[in-house]
Amino acid sequence: MKRIAESTVRRLSIYLRFLEEFEEKGLSTVSSEELARRGGTTSAQVRKDLSFFGSFGKRGLGYSVPELSTALREILGLKKEWRVVIIGAGKIGAALAQYRGFRQRGFNILAVYDTNPDKVGRALEGIEIRDMTRLEQDVASEHPEIAVIAIPGEGAQEVLDRIVKIGIKAVLNFAPIQLHAPPDVTVKAVNMAMELEGLSFALTNRE
């Protein structure tokens, strides 16, 4: 398959969100123009994005809302349930464990891991906090596909190395540092410090 740009995947995600909204409202069709307006892009961009994966619309009419959202869920791999482990039961880890958006979209949080003995054994919204030393054996038996790193920067690379070693291929990183992983492991970073600095730059460099 042709390489798909990350920006395209992001937009597919956005389109899917609107389609779900439309589904709830019971709308049956939608045009690329309408999706573009909501998503803050152009209709040509919407059509081009979709064209990488096939041809989903009807000329003169637009896209069937249920068909397109099914197709997008398929493309994005949201038909299956993904198993997720969260590393770190601090503020961010806890907020994530409680975030309902995960379950809703098919991301099933198996457990949260931490090294702090005071936290181990407790639960966050019904999700068990386990001792970090158990990570390897648990992964071997439960086979999570995705790990979320929610610990301070210092230990993060080390934890990533462990995660890579036990065969997890997808990582969402909240630690405010740049992580290095082999090319077959996908790492996405969420870094608010960086986003804030982007805002700072924008405020500073207005023409």
Place this chain on the structure above:
Amino acid sequence: MKRIAESTVRRLSIYLRFLEEFEEKGLSTVSSEELARRGGTTSAQVRKDLSFFGSFGKRGLGYSVPELSTALREILGLKKEWRVVIIGAGKIGAALAQYRGFRQRGFNILAVYDTNPDKVGRALEGIEIRDMTRLEQDVASEHPEIAVIAIPGEGAQEVLDRIVKIGIKAVLNFAPIQLHAPPDVTVKAVNMAMELEGLSFALTNRE
């Protein structure tokens, strides 16, 4: 000034982080090659990024660590202290209020706003939770430059409209929806659902 790509600004942020690390270690110079290796890019990219803003290095030698980090802080607008308000004292808002990275980098959180009367009047790590109705008058007297939206998707556009109306020009959005703002307002989104879907896509579409 020539328009600077968002990707360039992101990388500058990353370079700055490494420079600060080097400063602590007392290293005096660094090459574009070294910065590139750590930041996961190429040395040509590093030099090109910097070249938009001036010429900071010495041929044959590299960049002076303190000089370059001062220059980057200047470019990113981190010399001044930015005033920030957080909207929403839920899980994410609370985690943000307690996040030390903010203060460290010169982002001063003035207050957290919420509509829930049980929360109003309390404090999060010394930061006051105020009633949402006070937003307009407080902004008029305290002049925050940046707002962080940390509420569920439903009310977010409405809150953004209020924020825009009272003259704030930079917004960091954690609500999982696409917000629309006038072009003179910079909105950055942090959307973990989208990042997770990116991982799902990557896992699903390996060659």
Place this chain on the structure above:
DNA sequence: GCTAGCTTGTGAAGGAATTCACAAGCCCCC
């Protein structure tokens, strides 16, 4: 069944960002 009016899908054009490649310049050592 035919026409008018839309909207898709897609090559081609255009624009942006990244990488290449090398002259220019600096430092150190002899």
Place this chain on the structure above:
DNA sequence: GGGGGCTTGTGAATTCCTTCACAAGCTAGC
């Protein structure tokens, strides 16, 4: 003080992404 070895800064080339523009195709109405 001159040469060797590095490393920067930057036009040119390339690659990647977005926008344009239009033929193809569908629907609805007469």
